[in-house]
Amino acid sequence: KRQFVVVGLGRLGLSMVATLDSLGHDVLAIDSREDVIQDLADDLPNVHLVAADATDEGAMRGLDVESFDAAAVLIGENHVEAGILATATLKELGVPKIVARATGRVHARVLERVGADRVIQPEREIGEQLARIMASPALLDYVDLGEDEALIEAEVPKEWVNRSLSELALSRKAGLTIVALKPKDGAGSLPHGDTVLREGDVIVVGGRKKDLDSSELVQP
């Protein structure tokens, strides 16, 4: 069980507070608006909700912020200056690890300079993730393993349906390794020679990028 400070209870901050709370951690949730704090009290009985100005060093010291494991300053684009000053304040007070939210690259650099250990740009990150999910509905994920290998998660291509792995002989014939199987109707499993692939099963396949790219997985 760990202890976190979350400053700024907009949608991002509130979601983080609720998730940390549901994972069983202690949360000190701070927002300068009294009405925001009041509204949340009933929904988050285990969270320590405080109406305070995070740029007020005395107020933050009074809350013992330096004794927490980490803090997240999630003040958004409506109060950029407050977000920068709050980050600097928590850094001054010795909070060991600070994550801060930025609206763009210049803002991110400023936050790092005043003490953020990590900066997030939520819109940019979701844009990247959404692109990958949209781009491959059958290709569920693509993980770059570095060097020239990669891993693909995909639905079984129709050419491989109802065939066993030893019959397909993918590693011998195509340089591919089926690393895991997620059958349509059941828990994931490790593949064996006598495993038969069924329509709708999901397979995790690894290999060299050019071998993956030229296989039935990517060129259906």
Place this chain on the structure above:
Amino acid sequence: KRQFVVVGLGRLGLSMVATLDSLGHDVLAIDSREDVIQDLADDLPNVHLVAADATDEGAMRGLDVESFDAAAVLIGENHVEAGILATATLKELGVPKIVARATGRVHARVLERVGADRVIQPEREIGEQLARIMASPALLDYVDLGEDEALIEAEVPKEWVNRSLSELALSRKAGLTIVALKPKDGAGSLPHGDTVLREGDVIVVGGRKKDLDSSELVQP
């Protein structure tokens, strides 16, 4: 190679366009502001950038939107009404799959009613991901795969050190799939049953969110 329409080129839209483009897909990127379109032209030479009003059915029909694989309406909170009308317009024109961005639950429900197949709430999703990354220092990255699955990149938890994958039987026992291994001393590799996890290795693990959350990866 697939073809996508992205409406609304704020930070989220732009990030999605750039990622889709880098993955080699065709992108039609639409924004009603001429200056936004002009500014992007040099950076995204392969993207079809068009200044147009996405609520204008005639303009959208003229761009053949229904011939694309999917569309994302990423207009933000400054133009909620336009986002709803653009979603409805693209649905009317027969775009097969539409993802739209919402500011909250009521907005999300409206978007679904007017034709969005999937609705994203970026701030809320990043808040959940960031909570998990903050809560487990060994958890290096958390990627939402959509539906209720996710992918985690984490250091090998101490309970799994020096054990082989077949011995751990994670997919059978915990519904988790070790998708890739990035050993502390070497290039990434594909996991096999006889792979032994070492302290300091990084593993990429996939599974349902609730299974990941209750595993040793997130609850050390």
